[in-house]
Amino acid sequence: MNTQSRNGQDWPGATTPTRGTLFLRTFLPWQICRFIWINLKMMRIIARSHRGMHGQGMTGRAGAGPDRAQAAHN
Amino acid sequence: MARVVVLGAGIAGHTAAAFLRKWLNRRDEVVVISPQPDYNWIPSNIWVGVGLMKKRQVTFPLAPIYQRHDIEFRQARAVALWPEGDQQRSQAAVEIEWTLPTRAGERERIAYDYLVNATGPKLNFDATSGLGPGRNTLSVCTADHAEATAQVFDEMVERMKRGERKRFLAGVGHGSCTCEGAALEYVVNLEFELRARGVRDKAEITFLTNEYEMGDLGMDGLYIRRGGYITPSRIFTESLFAERGIRWTTKAHVRGVEPGVAHYETLDRGEGEAPFDMAMLLPPFSGVPMKAFSRTGEDITATIFAPSGFMKVDADYTKKPYEAWKASDWPRTYRSPAYGNLFAAGIAFAPPHPISRLRTNKDGVMISPAPPRTGMPSAMIGRTVARNIADMLNGRGEPAHTASMAEMGAACVASAGANPFTGTAASMTVFPIVPDYERYPEYGRDLNNTFGEIGLAGHWIKILLHHMFLYKARLRPGWALIPE
Ligand SMILES: Cc1cc2nc3c(=O)[nH]c(=O)nc-3n(C[C@H](O)[C@H](O)[C@H](O)COP(=O)(O)OP(=O)(O)OC[C@H]3O[C@@H](n4cnc5c(N)ncnc54)[C@H](O)[C@@H]3O)c2cc1C
Numbered sequence: 001m002n003t004q005s006r007n008g009q010d011w012p013g014a015t016t017p018t019r020g021t022l023f024l025r026t027f028l029p030w031q032i033c034r035f036i037w038i039n040l041k042m043m044r045i046i047a048r049s050h051r052g053m054h055g056q057g058m059t060g061r062a063g064a065g066p067d068r069a070q071a072a073h074n
Numbered sequence: 075m076a077r078v079v080v081l082g083a084g085i086a087g088h089t090a091a092a093f094l095r096k097w098l099n100r101r102d103e104v105v106v107i108s109p110q111p112d113y114n115w116i117p118s119n120i121w122v123g124v125g126l127m128k129k130r131q132v133t134f135p136l137a138p139i140y141q142r143h144d145i146e147f148r149q150a151r152a153v154a155l156w157p158e159g160d161q162q163r164s165q166a167a168v169e170i171e172w173t174l175p176t177r178a179g180e181r182e183r184i185a186y187d188y189l190v191n192a193t194g195p196k197l198n199f200d201a202t203s204g205l206g207p208g209r210n211t212l213s214v215c216t217a218d219h220a221e222a223t224a225q226v227f228d229e230m231v232e233r234m235k236r237g238e239r240k241r242f243l244a245g246v247g248h249g250s251c252t253c254e255g256a257a258l259e260y261v262v263n264l265e266f267e268l269r270a271r272g273v274r275d276k277a278e279i280t281f282l283t284n285e286y287e288m289g290d291l292g293m294d295g296l297y298i299r300r301g302g303y304i305t306p307s308r309i310f311t312e313s314l315f316a317e318r319g320i321r322w323t324t325k326a327h328v329r330g331v332e333p334g335v336a337h338y339e340t341l342d343r344g345e346g347e348a349p350f351d352m353a354m355l356l357p358p359f360s361g362v363p364m365k366a367f368s369r370t371g372e373d374i375t376a377t378i379f380a381p382s383g384f385m386k387v388d389a390d391y392t393k394k395p396y397e398a399w400k401a402s403d404w405p406r407t408y409r410s411p412a413y414g415n416l417f418a419a420g421i422a423f424a425p426p427h428p429i430s431r432l433r434t435n436k437d438g439v440m441i442s443p444a445p446p447r448t449g450m451p452s453a454m455i456g457r458t459v460a461r462n463i464a465d466m467l468n469g470r471g472e473p474a475h476t477a478s479m480a481e482m483g484a485a486c487v488a489s490a491g492a493n494p495f496t497g498t499a500a501s502m503t504v505f506p507i508v509p510d511y512e513r514y515p516e517y518g519r520d521l522n523n524t525f526g527e528i529g530l531a532g533h534w535i536k537i538l539l540h541h542m543f544l545y546k547a548r549l550r551p552g553w554a555l556i557p558e
Contacts, residue, residue: 017317
């Protein structure tokens with residue numbers, strides 16, 4: 001790794017992580033907690049996105065209706 | 075009995091076909107047309123491209139799975155649509171050309187009641203001279219491309235072990251590219267692997283992108299609450315690169331690639347050159363070329379497809395300035411306005427406009443990312459289209475289910491190094507994908523549901539997703555319970 005990056009000489013203006021942040025990124029007990037938290041957060045997004053997909057109720061699965069051909073050719 | 079034909083067996087098409095089979099009557103036919111014999115979990119191609127996985131770990135043959143689930147598979151490419159039928163018959167049909175070696179080149183027309191176009195992107199390497207496999211750069215867009223890239227990477231590492239210095243270039247190969255996230259993932263994985271193999275000190279790595287600033291990702295960037303501030307994604311992305319010693323050039327349009335050097339122009343600084351020993355540059359995408367004909371044989375391609383080759387759906391395609399772009403411009407049901415039994419899913423639909431602001435340089439060259447359509451929305455669109463077709467076959471006149479990218483979020487994990495103890499990945503969620511400034515006037519997105527962080531946990535999630543989505547794609551027991 002290029003150590004110059006740490007003091008910003010090569011990348012002026014870039015924020016770089018502190019030692020503590022770097023440590024926590026791979027510190028197992030902390031990452032296990034984050035694993036659970038991130039999964040919950042992602043599930044929430046997925047659930048919210050799926051909720052948005054549903055229209056005004058679903059039709060039950062019945063046999064072929066008479067409108068089939070019409071639906072297919074409108 | 076009805077026949078639903080799905081073009082493409084990628085994330086969108088395979089999802090649509092699987093749900094159609096689940097929701098349609100047994101008497102109804104589901105037919106999948108795709109030119110490749112295998113399914114490819116494309117997100118993991120990144121790991122194939124640095125030699126951490128083999129092609130067989132990210133692909134599997136489709137035919138046995140479709141056979142087991144009563145889905146008809148034809149290894150062929152769609153070449154033309156006849157949405158009104160032809161002179162011989164009145165039913166809509168798709169013309170295909172077989173790619174199965176025993177029938178290669180044979181043409182056939184398959185009638186359909188409903189058709190889902192999920193053909194994904196055409197990898198448009200031709201847009202930039204010298205770009206692409208077989209020319210001067212590498213790619214990870216397909217599993218084969220990624221394996222070839224890994225081979226070159228291995229050779230580079232061997233030479234570095236012998237003391238040579240090498241220059242690596244990664245990014246996007248045209249001003250109108252999308253998928254900057256994938257390019258970013260590749261370059262940080264490459265850097266991680268060079269460190270793991272003990273040759274990082276012999277490498278100079280540069281990232282070349284068409285984004286206006288780092289972290290734009292074709293989504294106009296995003297804002298995250300962190301440390302008491304609302305911080306733009308640029309800060310985190312630049313930090314990721316600075317920390318790893320990767321240089322970057324933004325606002326770049328690659329004009330051409332010669333052996334060992336990429337020539338580019340930028341929005342503000344004129345021209346530049348990026349020399350390299352190994353370059354992985356993603357191509358711009360266009361729609362998979364397909365023609366369309368009326369019953370009398372008149373060419374109606376422009377009625378169904380946009381000039382980019384993507385299929386026009388229920389979006390507002392009126393040309394408007396950036397300030398007038400609205401969330402409601404984005405399609406909701408992905409149905410063709412011209413033919414009610416024609417749908418598009420995944421990358422195949424034509425977006426109404428980009429998400430990032432359009433920018434051109436002084437010579438009029440457009441340098442701004444096209445909108446990304448990642449795995450989660452592609453699969454959700456595939457599922458929604460399947461639901462609507464099933465409902466319409468049941469007598470519902472109009473599609474009732476929607477999957478607008480301006481109403482759904484996305485969860486995304488970008489690997490930043492693969493190792494169960496020292497690896498990391500950036501986990502991100504955004505809601506909604508397309509900013510909605512009417513609902514969220516300040517930042518366009520819901521900040522409670524837009525977040526990102528880097529850590530080992532993200533890498534574990536990425537591995538979990540790899541196995542979970544391949545399990546789902548293999549249609550193993552309980553597959554439908556796994557969310558998109
Ligand atoms: C390197 C890389 C990494 C990525 N990483 C991520 C990630 O980490 N997370 C994420 O969410 N997304 C990621 N993406 C994006 C993701 O892969 C796409 O969103 C997704 O594949 C789109 O699905 P699709 O079905 O529209 O297209 P595809 O998956 O490309 O599928 C298209 C299908 O159509 C078939 N086809 C092509 N031409 C024809 C024809 N003429 N007739 C019939 N069939 C045809 C193809 O063979 C294929 O089966 C990545 C993309 C790349 C390139």
